[in-house]
Amino acid sequence: MARVKKKERQEMLLAQVREKPFLTDEELAKNLEVSVQTIRLDRLELGIPELRGRIRNMAEKAQNKVKSIQSGEVVGELIDLELGRSGISLLRITEDMVFAKTQIAKGHYMFSQADSLAIAIIDAPMAVTGVANVKYKVPVHVGEKLIAKAEVVKVRGNKFFVWVKTHNETQEVFRAKFIVVSWGDKLGGKTS
Amino acid sequence: MARVKKKERQEMLLAQVREKPFLTDEELAKNLEVSVQTIRLDRLELGIPELRGRIRNMAEKAQNKVKSIQSGEVVGELIDLELGRSGISLLRITEDMVFAKTQIAKGHYMFSQADSLAIAIIDAPMAVTGVANVKYKVPVHVGEKLIAKAEVVKVRGNKFFVWVKTHNETQEVFRAKFIVVSWGDKLGGKTS
Incomplete structure (x- = not known):
């Protein structure tokens, strides 16, 4: 997968989390071909809780x-x-x-x-x-x-x-x- | 069931225990229409361990x-x-x-x-x-x-x-x- 722009990446992140809420940051990073750090920052910006929090809420x-x-x-x-x-x-x-x-x-x-x-x-x-x-x-x-x-x-x-x-x-x-x-x-x- | 003689009763007891080793003394007493005390004495005479012991051995x-x-x-x-x-x-x-x-x-x-x-x-x-x-x-x-x-x-x-x-x-x-x-x-x- 080619490197994508931030907006596009964040949309993909949202879609992934919606479809598979049990992915870890590491798995998301691998899927989107970015660093774990980037995933964490994106999650913060988008207001997506970490895995543990997502599961707890559900x-x-x-x-x-x-x-x-x-x-x-x-x-x-x-x-x-x-x-x-x-x-x-x-x-x-x-x-x-x-x-x-x-x-x-x-x-x-x-x-x-x-x-x-x-x-x-x-x-x-x-x-x-x-x-x-x-x-x-x-x-x-x-x-x-x-x-x-x-x-x-x-x-x-x-x-x-x-x-x-x-x-x-x-x-x-x-x-x-x-x-x-x-x-x-x-x-x-x-x-x- | 009519009251039976001791030898006959003990043979029935042996047969019951062989067929259904998980019967309690109470259940055996009921089946043979004698008292629980009689069952215990019969077991002693015949060398049949109590339920717990029978299960442990098996x-x-x-x-x-x-x-x-x-x-x-x-x-x-x-x-x-x-x-x-x-x-x-x-x-x-x-x-x-x-x-x-x-x-x-x-x-x-x-x-x-x-x-x-x-x-x-x-x-x-x-x-x-x-x-x-x-x-x-x-x-x-x-x-x-x-x-x-x-x-x-x-x-x-x-x-x-x-x-x-x-x-x-x-x-x-x-x-x-x-x-x-x-x-x-x-x-x-x-x-x-």
Whole structure:
């Protein structure tokens, strides 16, 4: 990419942060081919908080919306939520999450992140998992940041069909399809 | 059931303990329609350890056999293992495992128990989960003891098809089908 003017660069920065709010200053610098210092100055001028602040802001908004469970029960950090439609959570893989022999993350962590997110996006007072079909695509290791995106793809009465796709920094590592069953509202028990 | 003679009763006790080693003295007393005291005396005479001891004995033997992961990485307590074939684990549902609102056990605990057991029964130096299809049949609550039984039903090269069925004291609450992928031995990478 050729060196670009400041205005253009700042527009690209804004677009990148909007599209991928979890990029670090280092990653943004690499993408825009400028120094980390330049990214920091641009962020200051544009009023974009640093990564930690961006996540905190999003997380607070998202966590206040959860109805079906307590927001603290989401495994990982819930950072975006459109109730009844979609949600995003972030899980950092730490040393205690991997098998000692293989140093590969235990599959139940990716499952727990996806499962609890699938429940959290349901717009009902209570919900539990009914069915799950999951696929582990790539081994996950310590230090990876997993972004899980959940989406309600179909609703049949009180049954919600939720798809979750989980990426690390470079690729999809896991995907899952859930049927989540809700109750405690007017939809509950309407259909078989 | 009509009252039976001592010898007959003790034979029934032995049979029950062999078939269901996780029955408490109270449950055994109920099944045989005698007092708990009678069960204890019978156990002493027959040299059957109490429940805790029976589980400890089985667990030690089973845990020494695990190859694919560290035995402590099995979620719940591994209490029986026929390497390459089958295994049994026991998970007690405690307060920290249920959703606060519904008091229903979080689905990832049943998943974790089944998933780690499915891996533990594989007769290979290393193994990870590839695919999982799971079904939650009945909500699980605090205090329930979940017995998961895993069985290798098919092997294709380094892929192991493992079925897990999980019961509480009265019924099946969860079932799962896993494809576990192993490597690090002569089978590894032999087939697609």
